[in-house]
Amino acid sequence: MQTELNRKPSVVFFSDIVGYTRLMGQDENAAFELMKLNLKIHQEVLANYRGTIIKELGDGILAVFETVPEALSASLEIQKICLAESKYKLRVGLQSGEIIFDHGDVFGDAVNVASRIQSVGVPSSIVFSDRVCKEIVHDEFFQTVKIGSFNLKNVSHTLELYSLTNPPLEVPKRAEILNNIKYQESNPWKSWVTIGGVFILVAMLIYSVFWNGAVWEKEKSVAVLPFVNLNGGSELDYFTDGLTENLIGQISKINSIKTISYSTMADYKNHNLPLDSIAEALQVTTILKGTVEQLNPGYRFKLQLIDAKENKNIWTDEYTREGTDLTQLQNDIAREIAKILDVNLTAEESIQIGKGETSSAEAYDLLFRAKSLYNEGFGDPQLFFDAAELLKKAIALDPNYALAYTLLAKTYFQIAYDEPNGNWYDMSLEMSSKALELEPKLAEGYSARGIVYYDLGQYSKAKNTLETALSFYPNLSDAIGNLATIDFVQGNLFEALQLQTKSSNLGPNSHLPYQNIGWIFKILGKQNEANQWFDKSLEISKNPVTYELKANSLIEQGKKSEALKLLGNISLQDSAEYNLRVAGSILFYSGDYDSAFKVWDISIRRNIKVxxxxxxxxxxxxxxxxxxxxxxxxxxxxxxxxxxxxxxxxxxxxxxxxxxxxxxxxxxxxxxxxxxxxxxxxxxxxxxxxxxxxxxxxxxxxxxxxxxxxxxxxxxxxxxxxxxxxxxxxxxxxxx
CATH class of the missing domain: 1.25.40 (Serine Threonine Protein Phosphatase 5, Tetratricopeptide repeat)
Known part of the structure; x- marks a missing residue:
């Protein structure tokens, strides 16, 4: 009768000494002593984390652990010891799954996968699959980053690989993993010299084809198109739009990647424009496209990063998420984009990505619904009140949801415009305070607080608060624009011009930065440049303030008749309040006092009552x-x-x-x-x-x-x- 096999869920650990074969060829005695030292280190560390060494594989170790945290803790400690010894370096690979224990050995898919993962890593790295990563998603000690999806040799399915980023570990770049895979799949020649020569030639070829000539490798920039809802109808639009906005927010926290703001990208929803035209208009080198399909349960996401100039795929990936995993998706994608564009995240950037987020899928969904209402509220202020109610529900589900407090603070700020006699400003400041109590380095919280101070005219407080926001999140477009305006009103024209230029680069479809740049050039006496910027602003929005500023510029140049012609662009038929003020101003400064009086008289009689x-x-x-x-x-x-x-x-x-x-x-x-x-x-x-x-x-x-x-x-x-x-x-x- 056949004996039942001993199966057990475990974490498989593989380590390998980097360059051991070369060392063996140079000094066998030294190589042997190194192998003994390596085994001793593994034995001592694994004993503290319930790890079991299964066997030595020459220069490598195969071991198993009962839990992922113990496996990762042991791996990290081993790597720290090796780096401190400075005698050799290791690659470590991990995979979890059910394995078979038989006669002192282990078998199973997890064993094979762990071996393959270890083999494609880099010196001083710890690499593992998404199965391992899911088991530490709530463990704040382990810092991870997604490297991407790969097809490894003799592994039947695509693997999503992650790397531990805790100091002093090295984090593999996607390109390094791909090169290691290609190297393993190549056919060996008869001598190591020939292999080395071929490897160098292949590496040079890969570099010249994929990296040396790629504009996106040199100019790191991305525009994220609004995600497409594959389910049809509009019921899921709030979710696809919210995910797009959140993803843009996370990518834009990486300072070295120019990321176009959501307010601009929202204009490209349901577009039919060629990608190269979009890229040229936005001055970016890559376009990220995505689709969302609602499953039962969860969602399927398909992503595609495109070299806009060459119209070629740089990267594609597919994710299926539900529950807690769903709330972390945007953060995983942001880190993946950084890897693909070969950007090393700073410590602060790593901290900021995902900061203030929730682990509650229901609260996450409510925030997306609230964002949709908030964005529509500029056309219907009642929607701000509806958004506030949804955010209160999200906070009730997760009282630690810092980003929900932040959006509620912004919502109360918007309500203050239509309810000036209420205590909405105080309520807004209270909500941003709660957000910052939960996350003291939450840039969005400081930005929400800064706009209240700005609107109250408390510019010193506003400037300090917004500068704090940008110290954590340098590409926060709202904070940049508001800080630029504060510099302007404080007379810091040079600094204001720099910030407004940056704001226009991040949000090229917003008329305000162009309007303000034009105003600065007008003050500086550069009227030709000023009018060019005013015209650019007017191409986006026929804003009456821009017409007023352009008219002022023309008046300064002695072109009063041309200034008066601009009145044809300002409708007075509906007696819109701001249009009355602007039209009267243009008439007044042009010297047409009688007409100015008639226009302003309507405004005065209306406002004197309130x-x-x-x-x-x-x-x-x-x-x-x-x-x-x-x-x-x-x-x-x-x-x-x-x-x-x-x-x-x-x-x-x-x-x-x-x-x-x-x-x-x-x-x-x-x-x-x-x-x-x-x-x-x-x-x-x-x-x-x-x-x-x-x-x-x-x-x-x-x-x-x-x-x-x-x-x-x-x-x-x-x-x-x-x-x-x-x-x-x-x-x-x-x-x-």
Whole structure:
């Protein structure tokens, strides 16, 4: 009768001394002593982790463990000892599965797979399969990175390989694994010299074909197209969009990879454009495409990274995920992209990828649903309230879900726009505080906090907070744009220009960076460049502010008739509030006071019923026109109301220059030069540099000969000259 085989789930361990064969040929005695030392180290370490040595394989060791954590801990300790000894290096490979124990030996697929995994590693590495990785997904001690999917010799199925990244281990690059596989599959020649020569030639050929000429290897950049829902219908769109946004967020945490922001990539949903056209428009070298198919249970994801210039596949992979594994998918893909593009993650980047995420699949799904509503909320503010309710449910499921708190903070911030009398700002700050309590280095939490400070005019706090966010996450596009704006209003034009340029590179479909770059060039007196940027901004969005800035530039050049023509692009039929303000401003600075008065009169009568907000400047120049008409009583009433609101805002901590500039203009209209110059100096000290608003405002006509005014304008022009010199110097250095 046949005896039943002894089967047992185990973790198979293979190690191998790197370069042992070469050492044996050079000094057999030294090689033998090295083998004895290696065995001794393995015996001592494995004894502490319930590991069993099955047999010695010349320069290698085959062992088994009962659990994955014990196997990895032993492997890590062995590698540390070897590196400290500095006498030799090891490759270690692991696989888990059911194996057969028979007469002191072990058999089974896991044994074969572990051997193959070890053989394709690099010196001082610990490589293992996804089966091993799944058993430590919640163990924070073990730091891992996915290397990719591979077909190993004599292994019937594709393997997803991972590497332990705990110091001082080496982490194999995908290219190194592929080269090792190719080397193993090649037919051996009759001599090692010939093998070495062939290997060098093959390596050179591979390098020249796949790496040396590949633009994507040199210019590391990626645009992630919105994932395609293979199930049809729109029920799954919230999930595919959320996954796309999250994945872009994780990849963009890798500073050396230019990653286009989700706000731009969302415009390419359901596109029919050629990939090379998209890549050219976005100035990237690779495109990542993906599909999502809902299974029962779980999801299937198929990914494809494409060399946009050559229209060739760089990498393809397929994942099936459900439950806890699903929430980590975006992080695995981000690390995989880094490997493919041959990018070594910094310690901080490794920490930031996946930071603040949840292990709850249900909470993860709720956040995706909330993101969908949040993104649609800019067209329907009620959806922000709906998003907030979903986020509260996600937090109830996982009270440690830091990213849910962060999105809730951003949602409350958006609600504040439509509910200015509520305590939404305080609630937003409370939610970002909770996120940062859970994850003190969560960049998204600092960014959410920074935009509240920014909107409150507390620029010092906002700048510190946003700079902290970018110290952890240098490509966080929202934080970059907001920090650029703060630098601008504080008068740091050179720094603002650098940040706005970076923002435009990460989000080339957003009109705001181009608008702000144009504004900076206008201030610097570079009107041709300014108008080019304004036109680029207007190609994306017919924003009335951009038309106003372009009109101001034309007025500075003495082209008032051309400035007035721009009014044809600003609709006044529906009496949209901001359009009234902008149209009136263009008319006013062009000298068409009667038309400006008529347009602004509609705005004034509407706003006087609800009260003026702190940034409402229209009453001040409107009051100037009232005085010209002889209605000084009404003019002074409007001016006093506007000044009171703005002084109160300054007393509450608002630091921007707009408020004192408006107050200075109001006192100029009132004919109080001392007060006007007092607040104009404050405006300059806070960062005001666009002298258009005084030099071309008739309210300052009598003050332009005032020595105090002349002194302030001289400082501004000195500052502008300094920025232009920096720009010239930077350009010269770049051209060398």
């Amino acid at each position: 009260g003026f907000d702190k940034y409402y400047s229209t009453p001040i120049n409107y009051a100037y026109l009232l005085k010209k008409k002889g209605d000084s009583l009404r003019a002074d009433s409007l001016l006093n109301a506007a000044v009171q609101v703005k002084i109160e805002a300054m007393s509450l901590g608002s630091e921007d220059y707009y408020l004192p500039l408006d107050i200075a203009t109001a006192y100029a209209v009132k004919g109080q030069p001392f007060e006007s110059m007092k607040y104009l100096q404050i405006a300059y000290d806070r960062g005001w540099r666009d002298y258009f608003f005084t030099e071309f405002n008739p309210a300052f006509e009598k003050l332009r000969s005032d020595n105090r005014y002349i002194k302030i304008l001289k400082k501004i022009r000195t500052d502008i000259d300094s920025v232009n010199q920096k720009l010239t110097s930077t350009s010269l250095q770049r051209d060398k």
